[in-house]
Amino acid sequence: MELKERAAYLKGLMEGLEIGDSKEGKVLKAMYDLLEDLCDTVADMDDDLDQVYDELDAMDEDMDDLEEAVFGDDEDEDDEEEEDDEDEEVEAEYELTCPNCGAVTVVDEDTLLNEQVCCGNCGAEFEIEFSECGEDCECEDCTEENE
Structure with a gap:
């Protein structure tokens, strides 16, 4: 029962007991009025x-709308940041031709920088020499080496 229903029940009990204007009756009636x-x-x-909660919920919704209008949709930005991170994480791969068997081996940058590569086909190990020029280079240093 709710409070008002319980108070009404007590009033009914008091009327049923026919509490009169005695000292005790006056005290009980005053207590009932207070209750x-x-x-x-x-x-x-x-x-x-209840009204405060309703207004607070409305303010919260308005604040969400305002944040979305000012800062945009956070989910789209998070997705873009994740895509950027995925693009940055892709490591370069290099194809090397084994001087022993001629098989092409694909290695990542870390393996390439070790300067010692093992052929996946024949198992031969070979060194990698780095130069700044390619095969078709016509700079002085490369021309002198080819002569």
């Missing part, structure tokens, strides 16, 4: 609190 006033006050406070 009834307290029940009304609590009910009013509950209504006010």
